[in-house]
Amino acid sequence: MHSTLDEIFELLKKDGIQSQFSSKQDRLYICASKDSDIIRIGDIIAKSRQRLSFVDSANSNIIFENRPLEHFKRLNRESMLFTASTSLSIAEGESLLNSEGYTIGYYFPPILDNKDMTFYEWLSNYHIPALNYFSGDLSTNIRNLSGILSNGNIYTSISAPRMATGSDINRLLLLTGQNLFYPTLVTFKINRMKQDINILSFSAQKIRYLFSAIASLATKGVRIDFASLYTREDGTYEPVLEIGYGVDQQYDFKNWIIRTVSNEGANLINTISDYHQIRERLYNFVQQPNQIELIAKFRAIGGLEEILKLLSQNFKLNGYLYRFEKTAFSFRLILPESAYEKTKDTLLVECKRYRGDIKFIDCKQHTRDEIPLSIYSRIIHSCC
Amino acid sequence: MDRDLIKIKEIFVKLLGKRWISDNNRDLTFYNRDLWPREVISSKFGVWQHKPNLILWPGTIDEVVETVKIANQNHINLIPFGAGSGVCGATVPSSSIPSVIIDLKRMNRIVNVDYQSLILDVESGTLGYPLEVQLNNKGFTLGHFPSSIYCSSVGGWLAARSAGQESSRYGKIEDMVVSLKVVTGSGEVIDTSNIISSEIGGDLNQLFVGSEGTLGIICSAELRLNYLPKFKTYSSYIFKRIDDGLMAIRDMMQEGVGGTVIRLYDELDTYIALGHRKEQQKNQGMIQKYLSDLNGDLSEIFLKRVISFPQILNTMSQFVAQGCLMVLIHSGNENEYVKFCQIKSRQIAEKYGGEDAGEAPALRWEKHRYSISYKQPKIFYAGGFVDTMEIATTWDKISDLYYEVKKVIQDRAFLMAHFSHAYEDGCSIYFTFASRAANYNDAIKNYDFIWKNALDAVVRMGATISHHHGVGLSKIEHLKKQIGNNYELFKILKRTFDPNNIMNRGKFSGER
Numbered sequence: 001m002h003s004t005l006d007e008i009f010e011l012l013k014k015d016g017i018q019s020q021f022s023s024k025q026d027r028l029y030i031c032a033s034k035d036s037d038i039i040r041i042g043d044i045i046a047k048s049r050q051r052l053s054f055v056d057s058a059n060s061n062i063i064f065e066n067r068p069l070e071h072f073k074r075l076n077r078e079s080m081l082f083t084a085s086t087s088l089s090i091a092e093g094e095s096l097l098n099s100e101g102y103t104i105g106y107y108f109p110p111i112l113d114n115k116d117m118t119f120y121e122w123l124s125n126y127h128i129p130a131l132n133y134f135s136g137d138l139s140t141n142i143r144n145l146s147g148i149l150s151n152g153n154i155y156t157s158i159s160a161p162r163m164a165t166g167s168d169i170n171r172l173l174l175l176t177g178q179n180l181f182y183p184t185l186v187t188f189k190i191n192r193m194k195q196d197i198n199i200l201s202f203s204a205q206k207i208r209y210l211f212s213a214i215a216s217l218a219t220k221g222v223r224i225d226f227a228s229l230y231t232r233e234d235g236t237y238e239p240v241l242e243i244g245y246g247v248d249q250q251y252d253f254k255n256w257i258i259r260t261v262s263n264e265g266a267n268l269i270n271t272i273s274d275y276h277q278i279r280e281r282l283y284n285f286v287q288q289p290n291q292i293e294l295i296a297k298f299r300a301i302g303g304l305e306e307i308l309k310l311l312s313q314n315f316k317l318n319g320y321l322y323r324f325e326k327t328a329f330s331f332r333l334i335l336p337e338s339a340y341e342k343t344k345d346t347l348l349v350e351c352k353r354y355r356g357d358i359k360f361i362d363c364k365q366h367t368r369d370e371i372p373l374s375i376y377s378r379i380i381h382s383c384c
Numbered sequence: 385m386d387r388d389l390i391k392i393k394e395i396f397v398k399l400l401g402k403r404w405i406s407d408n409n410r411d412l413t414f415y416n417r418d419l420w421p422r423e424v425i426s427s428k429f430g431v432w433q434h435k436p437n438l439i440l441w442p443g444t445i446d447e448v449v450e451t452v453k454i455a456n457q458n459h460i461n462l463i464p465f466g467a468g469s470g471v472c473g474a475t476v477p478s479s480s481i482p483s484v485i486i487d488l489k490r491m492n493r494i495v496n497v498d499y500q501s502l503i504l505d506v507e508s509g510t511l512g513y514p515l516e517v518q519l520n521n522k523g524f525t526l527g528h529f530p531s532s533i534y535c536s537s538v539g540g541w542l543a544a545r546s547a548g549q550e551s552s553r554y555g556k557i558e559d560m561v562v563s564l565k566v567v568t569g570s571g572e573v574i575d576t577s578n579i580i581s582s583e584i585g586g587d588l589n590q591l592f593v594g595s596e597g598t599l600g601i602i603c604s605a606e607l608r609l610n611y612l613p614k615f616k617t618y619s620s621y622i623f624k625r626i627d628d629g630l631m632a633i634r635d636m637m638q639e640g641v642g643g644t645v646i647r648l649y650d651e652l653d654t655y656i657a658l659g660h661r662k663e664q665q666k667n668q669g670m671i672q673k674y675l676s677d678l679n680g681d682l683s684e685i686f687l688k689r690v691i692s693f694p695q696i697l698n699t700m701s702q703f704v705a706q707g708c709l710m711v712l713i714h715s716g717n718e719n720e721y722v723k724f725c726q727i728k729s730r731q732i733a734e735k736y737g738g739e740d741a742g743e744a745p746a747l748r749w750e751k752h753r754y755s756i757s758y759k760q761p762k763i764f765y766a767g768g769f770v771d772t773m774e775i776a777t778t779w780d781k782i783s784d785l786y787y788e789v790k791k792v793i794q795d796r797a798f799l800m801a802h803f804s805h806a807y808e809d810g811c812s813i814y815f816t817f818a819s820r821a822a823n824y825n826d827a828i829k830n831y832d833f834i835w836k837n838a839l840d841a842v843v844r845m846g847a848t849i850s851h852h853h854g855v856g857l858s859k860i861e862h863l864k865k866q867i868g869n870n871y872e873l874f875k876i877l878k879r880t881f882d883p884n885n886i887m888n889r890g891k892f893s894g895e896r
Contacts, residue, residue: 382879
């Protein structure tokens with residue numbers, strides 16, 4: 001039999017765990033102030049046969065609130081792993097790692113510059129950073145998750161470099177976000193800090209050459225740390241590609257990078273960029289309001305160029321490389337307010353021509369893709 | 385065959401044609417198991433527990449969809465089957481309702497190769513070796529080289545989260561997946577190719593990879609390709625202690641110079657691996673001769689002795705120990721960088737006391753890289769059994785895990801191990817163990833005892849019970865021990881994608 005909210009309230013109170021009714025007395029808000037509270041809350045919820053919710057929605061009557069928990073952190077130097085409470089801010093985590101000669105490996109400014117952003121937000125928003133080619137993203141770096149499930153069970157995965165024990169449950173929990181799971185502790189792979197970051201700047205007459213250069217670097221396995229590509233002043237001047245590579249061992253990747261990029265028709269230029277300039281520029285781009293993201297497999301580089309050409313004939317636009325991986329990259333367009341809605345329609349038609357090879361995301365809406373979204377809903381429905 | 389089954393067979397004949405269905409006893413016997421050694425023992429003693437009722441060979445994804453619909457309507461257990469080289473019993477029919485094997489080998493087409501994005505689109509029934517040869521002919525490689533490459537399929541690799549011998553460079557199969565085309569247990573086709581993995585919302589592929597046919601049937605996959613490396617270097621080193629070698633691998637991986645292949649053998653495995661060396665064969669005593677024979681002619685008399693006295697042989701092997709062999713292969717298309725990695729890794733090996741053993745052991749390993757599995761039947765013929773266990777953990781626990789598992793097995797089985805599949809944060813341990821199987825009951829009792837105690841130790845140490853063989857029937861109880869209450873999460877996935885529980889019942893979350 002399900003326990004009533006009053007019964008749960010009393011049990012929590014007895015254990016010194018803070019909880020509070022809504023003004024209409026139809027919802028109970030639970031707040032853990034230390035990690036050990038989580039286990040007790042889970043126990044009470046599991047026995048009550050009620051379900052916890054981690055977002056305040058109309059369908060839930062017991063809501064687990066996101067409040068600061070104890071800040072736990074542990075550095076496993078031998079295995080290059082970092083474990084942190086999700087309430088810890090990313091900036092604090094990164095600073096601690098830096099003092100030990102390690103880094104999360106993210107170069108994307110908003111994550112590190114926003115002092116309030118916590119690992120919880122990092123996980124629940126499934127943050128995929130730009131400028132992170134070498135270090136990978138969230139999904140490839142997480143090794144262990146602990147937290148509370150909506151049925152009150154405490155979830156702890158084991159930490160192993162790779163496993164063959166069924167579907168990736170960590171991935172499931174991250175996919176379903178705040179609906180199924182509240183992460184309290186996360187372990188992720190870290191990177192050694194580079195002694196320095198060298199940056200090479202290239203330009204080309206056509207943006208296609210620079211896209212091809214990125215594809216070539218990725219598929220040929222050249223070890224770079226990040227790439228930053230942007231159109232200059234509304235595409236009227238030559239676009240620029242900047243490649244950052246770490247200096248941490250005797251091998252210098254410079255010649256390999258120059259050869260690979262030059263083979264695609266780009267030229268090394270004398271523009272002096274440093275890492276802070278790149279971060280600053282990218283940060284300014286990210287802050288622009290109207291953005292659409294075009295994601296293209298490398299085979300669709302020609303199509304991407306055509307779309308950009310078509311759009312620049314009709315609208316004033318600017319753009320920058322957002323991120324890239326081994327087979328695809330994404331390019332963000334910054335649009336004036338007036339062109340925003342109209343451009344989406346044009347893009348929809350254009351991208352359809354390239355089937356699954358080019359697609360776009362409306363960054364304003366920031367919605368998840370249609371297919372996974374319907375699957376997430378079904379998973380969540382299955383668990384309730 | 386009862387009436388219901390006759391009716392079901394007729395429905396499938398209509399769908400696939402008579403040629404692509406079998407209820408022939410010989411076929412049913414063949415498909416009653418994979419290469420799970422426990423089932424091999426059973427077969428050897430004539431115990432056939434799990435014969436399926438029908439075998440189907442669909443040729444297209446549409447036929448797979450229709451097959452799943454029929455299975456839902458008639459309450460049939462469907463078991464996807466690749467090439468049958470799994471070693472955990474994942475394709476063993478173990479359900480309380482009629483079981484139908486759906487063998488995907490007819491679906492073996494290369495749909496497309498995108499040479500610009502380096503993406504291969506391939507059907508899941510494609511066998512590993514011919515696929516790799518075709519890619520090599522065009523100057524590419526998938527980079528996936530399991531020792532079962534001659535007798536395993538793309539679908540099987542994906543279903544079990546397989547790893548190849550070059551995983552340190554190319555990753556495991558789950559790292560290569562760009563997209564999947566899956567027919568779920570409800571007959572729905574999910575094509576993840578429209579979702580580029582870097583997109584917001586993450587990667588659905590990782591829910592289906594490793595699900596061992598319990599959520600649906602993987603019909604095709606887009607996998608990442610690589611340029612075939614032009615340059616290769618071979619090195620090997622001998623370390624005095626296994627722990628020295630482990631620290632060297634860790635540093636190599638964390639410095640980014642670990643190589644394409646990096647393997648470290650424990651003392652016994654080293655002795656066998658180096659058994660060919662002429663200087664070693666001189667003046668060898670009885671034990672040495674026995675051990676070096678393991679690498680060469682496995683005579684029945686010799687094998688009988690080995691498996692009859694495992695604990696004695698495990699103890700005696702310490703006296704012939706000559707260190708631990710590390711084999712290293714670096715490869716790539718930038719000769720200068722390949723050489724740099726080789727030099728850097730040599731410096732690391734020397735730092736931990738590694739003595740240069742030249743190119744020969746690495747070259748020899750490469751030449752015989754797929755042959756070891758084919759020596760196993762001889763042990764079964766000689767009245768014993770042999771099995772392998774692949775577990776993994778982080779670097780800080782790897783050495784303790786090795787000694788702990790060794791401790792709980794060594795009284796019952798002749799035991800050796802190597803460390804491969806290394807990463808920045810940890811490594812896998814691959815144990816090979818052999819023991820006696822005088823009669824069916826004793827053999828099964830001994831076999832189950834070894835596995836139970838070993839996996840209990842693995843769970844106790846917080847390591848994973850499987851790095852790349854999967855779970856199947858063999859590890860399901862320990863998976864439950866390892867994840868406790870969280871086993872419910874597998875059930876959530878099962879309810880989502882296979883609401884009537886028709887896909888490979890009895891594995892992971894499904895009831896039998």
